[in-house]
Amino acid sequence: MVSSTSAALQSPVATPAGADIRIEQVSHQFDGPAGPLPVVDGVSLNIRPGEFVALLGPSGCGKSTLLRLVAGLEPPSAGQILHDGVPVTRPDPSRIVVFQDPTLFPWRTVRDNVALGPQARGTLAALQPRVEAALKLVGLQDFAKAFPHQLSGGMAQRVALARAIVNDPSLLVLDEPLGKLDSLTRLTMQTELLALWQRQGFSALLVTHDVEEAFFLAQRVIVLSDRPSRIVAELVNEAPYPRHRGDPRLAELRHQALAHLGLDASW
């Protein structure tokens, strides 16, 4: 699906290498009715430029909260997050989030959804070719005028990806972006996601509770504990791309990860 040639997206400015993200002793809590509810507890993590890191943990463990902090949608209660050495204080188009729900704007056509970022920053006129190129990159150029309700789940999530990469982010924050897709579409989209990452060279931070997906995609998998999330283990995955799902190295890593989550009995 990801086409190999697309001049407009090979930005004239030497594509900034992926972001260097430093998460330093970050903790976060919500103010609930029953007092503060800690969700993230002292997490420290570096993402090297161009690296693909996955956060793996049980449902509701605070992974998504960590992503929101990295994206700058909320300030952490304690600790700090540095993006290329600069503290993250608010959202920025260099760090784009792709949510589990594609969150396409239903009143906008596919093209207008992809053009959202450039339009919001007033650079649409200059970036129009990039919009078209991004649509082509995810294979939806024929659907530019369709409305989101006419798309399948996989197509909608591709639009969300196009809407992200059109901004040439240096960090792509992926919050279970394939979580709601059927399993076949999911496999296809994993490959497409990898192709995008390899092409564009951004850093990627993926949250998932799918162990197989984590090790198929990421170079490093961080296993998180139950809420409040803490880093339980860090598993480096050196299997070269393109990877094979049946690779015994991946199977071994999956087993290790599940052991950390206390779920290794069936593996």
Place this chain on the structure above:
Amino acid sequence: MNSTVHSPPAAAGLPLRREAPAPSAWWATGLAAAVAWAALGALTLGWPNKQVGFSDWNYTAEFGWVSLGLAAALAVLSLGGRLAAPVVQRLRGFGPWLTVLGVGFLAWEVFTAKLGWLPTPFFAPPQSLADVYVSDWRRLSDSAANSLILLGVGIGSGAAVGFVVGVLMGWSRRAHYWIHPVLRVLGPIPTTALLPISFYFFPSSWSTAVFLIAMGTGFPVAILTWSGVATVNRQFYDVARTLGASNAFLVFRVAIPAAMPQVFVGLFMGLGHAFATLVVAEMLGVKSGLGWYLTWAQGWASYPNMYGALLVMALLFSGVITLLFTVRDRVLSWQKGVVQW
């Protein structure tokens, strides 16, 4: 390409459901309608009106001949075979209605003009409506125009203010704090209840009516716009913010478009209030319009004129609602499965 790609949306439209594949040469329902209207015409012409103590109903003969003419046209179309096919194709869906209307008019004519079973000054036969429209069309159209202008000014200003207030309430905590209690207390008062007082506060009864129609429209528009803006999916804001959106962008390009379906529900509700307020205001103070025409006709005990005005009113208000739904369908064309009017 992979398995999830659908055919392009242009080609995705479902084939329209067809009537019977090969329409028969003649149109049976049309013939039934022709019979009904012919009966109406023959009866109207052949059966003398019952004497009711004043000069006979005007236009009885004309009504009979028009009915016969309609019957003849329907008969020709029904039996016209291939030549009539294009017209019949368009009329086919209305066939049952045309028949029932013919029968209905027949019953109406019989029970009023012919038998006089329905007490006469209050129930007028169909031809009396024709009499009203022919003899009083100038005053009626003038009234309709005045009502329409009043309605337009009132609804326009009310919807605009209501929309702005609703967006403010949905977006700003402070605006919500101050406006919400006011709307909550004053909103439910029927605008017609304010009429007697407002006539004192405004320079003219016309401006009173505009104000009250605007209030009647503005209240539901404000409430629904507010709820629309306040319930926008938070993730829309998150997405827009990470993409670099300013606050103005969030309001005008995210909150307002997302709230539009609700705004139209508010407008639809507001129209109902506006119609009621308009008619009562015209009956009580404004010296023109269909409401005024109704009281004026009542003063003369001229019931046919009242029926005539009511019919005009029905068509006018229905037309306004149709207009709203047409606009809505254009604005919300991105939605699927919108409610039909």
